[in-house]
Amino acid sequence: MNTLNTVNKEATTMADEPSVPVSEERPAETLIEEGKTVGKPFADDPKFKLRNVEVRYGDTPAIKNISLDIARNEVIAFIGPSGCGKSTFLRCLNRMNDSIDICSVRGELKLDDDDIYDPRRDVVELRARVGMVFQKPNPFPKSIYENVAYGPRIHGLANRKSDLDDIVENSLRKAGLWNEAKDRLDATATGMSGGQQQRLCIARAIAVSPEVILMDEPCSALDPIATAKVEELIAEMSESYTIVIVTHSMQQAARVSHRTAYFHLGHLVEVNETNKVFTAPEHELTESYITGRFG
Numbered sequence: 001m002n003t004l005n006t007v008n009k010e011a012t013t014m015a016d017e018p019s020v021p022v023s024e025e026r027p028a029e030t031l032i033e034e035g036k037t038v039g040k041p042f043a044d045d046p047k048f049k050l051r052n053v054e055v056r057y058g059d060t061p062a063i064k065n066i067s068l069d070i071a072r073n074e075v076i077a078f079i080g081p082s083g084c085g086k087s088t089f090l091r092c093l094n095r096m097n098d099s100i101d102i103c104s105v106r107g108e109l110k111l112d113d114d115d116i117y118d119p120r121r122d123v124v125e126l127r128a129r130v131g132m133v134f135q136k137p138n139p140f141p142k143s144i145y146e147n148v149a150y151g152p153r154i155h156g157l158a159n160r161k162s163d164l165d166d167i168v169e170n171s172l173r174k175a176g177l178w179n180e181a182k183d184r185l186d187a188t189a190t191g192m193s194g195g196q197q198q199r200l201c202i203a204r205a206i207a208v209s210p211e212v213i214l215m216d217e218p219c220s221a222l223d224p225i226a227t228a229k230v231e232e233l234i235a236e237m238s239e240s241y242t243i244v245i246v247t248h249s250m251q252q253a254a255r256v257s258h259r260t261a262y263f264h265l266g267h268l269v270e271v272n273e274t275n276k277v278f279t280a281p282e283h284e285l286t287e288s289y290i291t292g293r294f295g
């Protein structure tokens with residue numbers, strides 16, 4: 001994985017070099033070939049197999065013919081300019097878009113060999129397998145214990161109180177929150193700091209034994225210290241889970257991810273090893289974005 005310094009150094013070097021600007025004469029659209037992603041969008045043993053995915057809000061396309069594999073136990077970062085479709089695509093992975101009436105999703109979307117959009121699929125069970133952490137920490141207005149215990153209870157994961165206690169403790173430990181929370185498990189979660197609340201939300205996701213954790217800008221509301229803790233956690237969690245993270249911070253993508261996917265105007269332009277994306281991007285648009293020419 002990259003370091004912050006490497007990214008800054010490379011970005012500075014590349015910005016200084018003459019290169020074809022993405023300008024009015026060369027609008028970004030003309031540099032994109034629909035359905036074509038440069039780099040390495042596919043994997044040998046994918047956790048997610050996503051083919052020809054299209055998403056519309058009403059008649060307006062937001063995701064245009066994207067195909068991508070997400071490998072088992074990889075951390076993949078989605079980056080790109082505001083409005084390019086990162087969150088929309090992320091939300092397809094556990095059908096969070098279902099709650100938006102005007103949103104329609106087409107294409108083949110598979111988790112292992114299961115069709116995510118099979119109308120017979122139990123969406124609650126899907127979201128236990130594919131958990132989500134949002135931009136703004138959103139604990140329930142209940143105790144710390146109840147926030148973590150809620151999911152395992154409704155999914156029937158614990159028969160006895162002692163089993164539930166164990167799940168709560170293990171989840172808080174994995175989220176790096178046990179030491180701060182163990183003496184105040186009955187205290188209300190909303191009294192915690194923003195960073196603690198976000199780690200509690202991660203503990204809540206972990207508590208139902210997910211296979212995948214989706215993170216939509218999980219650090220954007222956090223200070224640098226709380227951000228560093230969540231990033232450390234992502235590195236630890238990647239041993240057990242597949243993680244997909246949307247981030248506006250290229251430094252964060254470089255620090256936490258194995259592969260980076262660059263989105264532009266609803267297209268998936270490039271996917272490559274993170275180090276390659278930030279030091280030797282293959283596509284002109286990726287280069288323009290990481291060197292700060294737009295975004």
Ligand SMILES: Nc1ncnc2c1ncn2[C@@H]1O[C@H](COP(=O)(O)OP(=O)(O)OP(=O)(O)O)[C@@H](O)[C@H]1O
Pocket residue numbers: 057062080081082083084085086087088089100
């Ligand atoms: N609920 C919605 N209804 C209608 N259009 C939407 C909705 N959500 C997103 N869009 C549109 O879909 C496109 C992609 O939005 P999306 O939020 O997925 O992009 P993004 O890359 O995650 O943006 P950002 O980085 O600003 O969060 C945008 O044009 C946006 O306006």
